[in-house]
Amino acid sequence: MIVLGVGASHSTLMNTHWEQTSAIDEATRFRDGLAEARRRIADAAPDAVVIVGSNHFRGFWLDLIPAFTIGVGECVASGESGTPSGPQPVAVELARHLTERLVEGGFDPAFSARLQIDHGQSHAIQYLLDGLDVPIVPVVVNVFAPPLPTLARCAELGDALRATLAKRPERVVVIGSGGLSHRLPWPDWRDPHGDDEEFMVSAWLDGRTSWSSYDQRRRAIIRAATSAINPGFDQEFLTLLKAGRSEEICALTSERLESVAGNGAQEIRTWLIMAAALGHAPADVISYDPVPDWLTGMAVAVIDPVIDPVIDPAFDPAFDPARSPA
Structure with a gap:
């Protein structure tokens, strides 16, 4: 059964550029929000944690990009930018059961018995599972190599996870890692323009066995990017x-989401999968701040399937994608 859901932004710049962050109060609130979410995870006493995160071209490459992949065996973290490195504990029996049930239900996820993850999952391991002896089920969502799975399909995956986990004896926490609004200097791989974009696409295509050799320049390109956060969105x-209305985000197409909130906002698919797995119960938003030095709107939220937080009706407008400022 699912006992808790957590949505959290991620940024490796927490590890590499904390002292250089000009928005230190905002960064501190985000870090403290992660600590509070970690406390709630510990209190929930999970037997396993499903971590839904994105791929940043360190585990999957343009030679093969599934929409959804579940780790069902070995799981190795890349260790980039001070995130956890090496083998991670996997709840193998649960992961394989989930995969089988999803296939039987008509969902058809990819699976990997030797999955490489990056900070799309390992940032959550580092900050949300710090010191907790709990195995994971890693779920990787394609959010950066179009065509992307639709938001509606992501919500359906969350629904399917909920239905399957409800019948399991394990106490399971579901984490959605990524977002919110931000724009990375990453091209559409199908139509790169200029030397930097050509370099990025080359790295995504050829980096499977040598991703670290591309990392210095790739990191420099990202650090040179201008912040494009949309706090309104x-x-x-x-x-x-x-x-408790997160499914309304499915009204957006991938193209509209990017135009309003940046290509990095495609990562809200991980939050949507988590929220759907929790039945779209109302969330407790612990923290939100734009952190321009990290290029991202940084948020932490927790969904308790038993205790609903108080909802302020004055802060509850109908979602209107056309109204969201670009």
Whole structure:
């Protein structure tokens, strides 16, 4: 059974550029929000944690990009930018059961018995599972190599996870890692422009056995990017989450989501899967702040399937993608 859901932004710049962050109060609130979410996870006493995260071209490459992949055996973290490195404990029997039931239900996820993950999952391991002896079920969602799975399909995956886990004896926490609004200097791989974009696509295609050799320049390209956070969009999304109406985000196409909130906002698919797995119960938004030095709107939210938080009706507008400021 699912006992808790957590949505949390991630940024490796927490590890590598904390002292250089000009928005230190905002960064501290985010870090403290992660600590509070970790406390709630510990209190929930899970037997396993399903971590739904994105791929940043360190585990999957343009030679093969599934929409959804479940780790069902070995799981190795890349260890980039001070995130956890090496083998991670996997709840293998649960992962394989989930995969089998999803296939039987007509969902058809990919699976990997030797999965490499990056900070899309390992950031959550580092901060949300710190010191907790609990195995994971890693779920990787394609959010950066179009065509992407639709938001509606992601919600359906969350629904399927909920239905399957409800019948299991394990106490399970579901984490959605990624987002919120941000724009990375990453091209559409199908149509790169200029040297930097050509370099990025080359790294995504050829980096499977040598990703670290591309990392210095790739990191420099990211650090040189201009922040493009949309707090208005972020607040609307968090409003939906608080109101238990997160499925309304499915009204957006991938193209509209990117135009409003940046290509990095495609990662809210991980939050949507988590929220759907929790039955779209109302969330407790612990923290939200734009952190320009990290390029991202940074948020932490928790969904308790038993105790619903108080919802402020004054902070509950109907979601209107057309109204969200670009």
